[in-house]
Amino acid sequence: MAFQIQYAEEHDAPALARINILSFETQGLLQALFPGAETPALELHKANNYMKHLANRQMHVVKVTDPLTGELVGNARWQLPEAIWPRDQTPALSEKAQEIAQDPMRLAPRPRNEALLAGFRTMLEHHRKKYLGETDLLLDFLATTPSYQGRGVGSALLRWGTAKADEKQLRIYLEATEAGYPVYVKHGWKVVEEVFFDREQFGGHGRDRFILMMRDPKPLAQSATEPGRT
Ligand SMILES: CC(C)(COP(=O)(O)OP(=O)(O)OC[C@H]1O[C@@H](n2cnc3c(N)ncnc32)[C@H](O)[C@@H]1OP(=O)(O)O)[C@@H](O)C(=O)NCCC(=O)NCCS
Known part of the structure; x- marks a missing residue:
């Protein structure tokens, strides 16, 4: 099935939040950041966070909806x-959403592991400072709802951004x-560094592995002749 990509809107936030939580559930980082928080509270927090992303001029929040059921099944956030x-x-x-967008963390569940939260942000920022150049695009987030994984939703969301990057080289x-x-390897990304976020340092348990990756643009002649790249 060819999945269509559309820009997400305010009313999509609860569904975007659900995808986010469902697809990263096994990682358990969110649960470690907000210990004891129930799923509805985490969903509300994530939905509030989307107001910030939607209000950000550089952040292009795109979605895939199942044309048969209308269900929102995939989401990417591209920083261009x-x-x-x-x-x-x-x-x-809405006015309320604009207000939330100013500072969604104000409404985030409590208790929070503030040290873990700050440590995670610092880790991401440190590496983004090191690798993300002024004219680079950033794939800030990608997820497909678990029951739709392996059907091409993620690839469609990736092609949306890779086509833009290739066009401008x-x-x-x-x-x-x-x-x-x-x-990502399949779509042309290469490893630049492997990093670990050690939760123990911040009063948490375990560690998270992240593979930092960069994708060079495809030469224009090559990307223009490739099928399915729009
Ligand atoms: C990573 C992710 C977004 C991929 O989305 P997706 O919609 O499943 O991707 P696609 O269907 O386009 O699949 C892309 C390729 O991965 C393979 N693939 C996807 N899910 C798979 C699975 N569960 N097991 C094995 N292979 C899988 C597909 O077979 C496909 O390869 P192919 O084209 O050679 O068949 C999705 O697995 C996900 O949301 N994971 C959890 C959240 C996450 O880790 N996001 C990435 C953050 S960096």
């Missing part, structure tokens, strides 16, 4: 340099999970 992709407007947000940086890694 504004100087190259200027945007007149972001998706329309730009690179794309990302931090891959174990699940994402083989899919």
Whole structure:
């Protein structure tokens, strides 16, 4: 099935939050950040976070919906340099959503492991500073709802961004999970570094492995002749 990519809107936030939580459940990082929080509270937090992303001019929040059921089944967040992709407007947000977008963490569940939260952010920022250049694209997030995985949703969301990058001959940086890694290799990403987030240092348990990856653009002649690249 050819999956269509559309921009997400405010009303999609609860479904985007559910995909986010379901597809990363086994990782358990969110649960470690907000110990004891029930799923509805985590879903509300993630939905609130989406207001921030939707309000961000550089963040292109795109979705895949099953054409038969209308269910939202996949989501990617692409950060595109504004100087190259200027945007007149972001998706329309209600007054309440605009207020939430200013500081979604204010409403985040408690208790929180603040040290773990800060440690995780610092780790991401450190590596983004090191690898993400001014004209690079960033794949900030990619997930397909578990029951739809392996049907091409993730690849369709990836092609949306790789086509843009190829057209302007730009690179794309990302931090891959174990699940994402083989899919990214298939779409042309290469490993730049393997890093571990040690939760123990911040009062948590275990560690998370991330594979930092960069994709160089395909030469224009090659990407233009490849089927299915729109
Ligand atoms: C990574 C992820 C987004 C891939 O999405 P997807 O919709 O399943 O991707 P696709 O269906 O386009 O599959 C891409 C390739 O991966 C393979 N694949 C996907 N899921 C698979 C699975 N569970 N087991 C084995 N292979 C799988 C597919 O077979 C396909 O390869 P092919 O084209 O050679 O057949 C999805 O697995 C996911 O959401 N995982 C959890 C969240 C996550 O880790 N996201 C990545 C963060 S960096």
